[in-house]
Amino acid sequence: MDQMICLDHVSHSFGKKQILKDINLKMKSGQIFGLIGPSGSGKTTLIKTIIGMIKPSGGKVVIQGREMPYEPSKQQIGYMAQSDALYGELTAKENLEFFAAIYGVKGKARQEEIEKRLKEVDLLEHRDKPVQAFSGGMKRRLSLAASLLHHPSILILDEPTVGIDPLLRKEIWRQFKQLKERGTLIIVTTHVMDEAEKCDVLGLLRDGMIIGNGSPEQLMEQANVGSIEEVFLTHGGMGR
Numbered sequence: 001m002d003q004m005i006c007l008d009h010v011s012h013s014f015g016k017k018q019i020l021k022d023i024n025l026k027m028k029s030g031q032i033f034g035l036i037g038p039s040g041s042g043k044t045t046l047i048k049t050i051i052g053m054i055k056p057s058g059g060k061v062v063i064q065g066r067e068m069p070y071e072p073s074k075q076q077i078g079y080m081a082q083s084d085a086l087y088g089e090l091t092a093k094e095n096l097e098f099f100a101a102i103y104g105v106k107g108k109a110r111q112e113e114i115e116k117r118l119k120e121v122d123l124l125e126h127r128d129k130p131v132q133a134f135s136g137g138m139k140r141r142l143s144l145a146a147s148l149l150h151h152p153s154i155l156i157l158d159e160p161t162v163g164i165d166p167l168l169r170k171e172i173w174r175q176f177k178q179l180k181e182r183g184t185l186i187i188v189t190t191h192v193m194d195e196a197e198k199c200d201v202l203g204l205l206r207d208g209m210i211i212g213n214g215s216p217e218q219l220m221e222q223a224n225v226g227s228i229e230e231v232f233l234t235h236g237g238m239g240r
């Protein structure tokens with residue numbers, strides 16, 4: 001597996017408040033990397049430094065050998081933010097057409113890809129409805145479909161399965177596994193513990209610090225406990 005992302009002593013402060021504290025992590029192709037932590041622990045801030053939206057106050061982020069921030073190619077990184085960036089007055093299909101155009105997915109491949117993605121997230125029959133009539137979970141599913149349209153080599157998903165029912169959640173994780181087998185690095189943030197245990201490698205974040213990094217099995221073994229939730233408990237719990 002090739003190294004895709006290296007975080008080297010990354011720190012970040014907003015004003016006087018230090019949010020990220022000396023973060024060192026490596027992420028490889030063909031990996032599902034879970035960034036796990038309680039609300040406010042700094043997950044979104046860390047992701048924003050990875051994609052170059054935030055320049056860290058200290059340390060550096062290196063992606064495929066290049067130090068951020070630089071303008072990564074559209075093919076390189078797919079990002080699904082926590083809040084859905086969709087156009088309410090456009091239909092589901094039109095939204096995907098818009099994102100496909102941005103990502104440079106053209107012609108016949110575009111229509112095929114759109115149909116395929118809509119089907120995967122169980123929205124095919126709703127394709128011609130305007131998104132403003134969608135529920136929160138439907139919007140989440142459409143955002144996910146949009147981030148999968150162009151086969152990026154790094155896919156970053158901030159809380160991808162919030163508001164998604166267990167059956168579809170399972171299907172989405174099946175897709176993640178397929179993508180990683182093709183060599184995609186998938187970074188997901190979650191505070192759903194059973195999802196954490198499905199990741200290959202975890203970074204446990206608490207108060208802006210990495211308190212654990214390794215496979216779920218390794219982390220449970222080190223703490224001598226049977227779940228990732230308990231690993232957090234040994235560090236004072238998931239609360240802030």
Ligand SMILES: Nc1ncnc2c1ncn2[C@@H]1O[C@H](COP(=O)(O)OP(=O)(O)OP(=O)(O)O)[C@@H](O)[C@H]1O
Pocket residue numbers: 014019037038039040041042043044045046
């Ligand atoms: N632009 C900003 N300016 C000032 N403070 C910020 C800014 N963005 C985030 N913060 C603060 O940084 C801390 C970490 O926020 P962040 O969104 O990274 O946490 P998180 O782990 O993603 O939380 P959640 O799971 O609730 O999304 C919080 O205390 C938040 O208030």
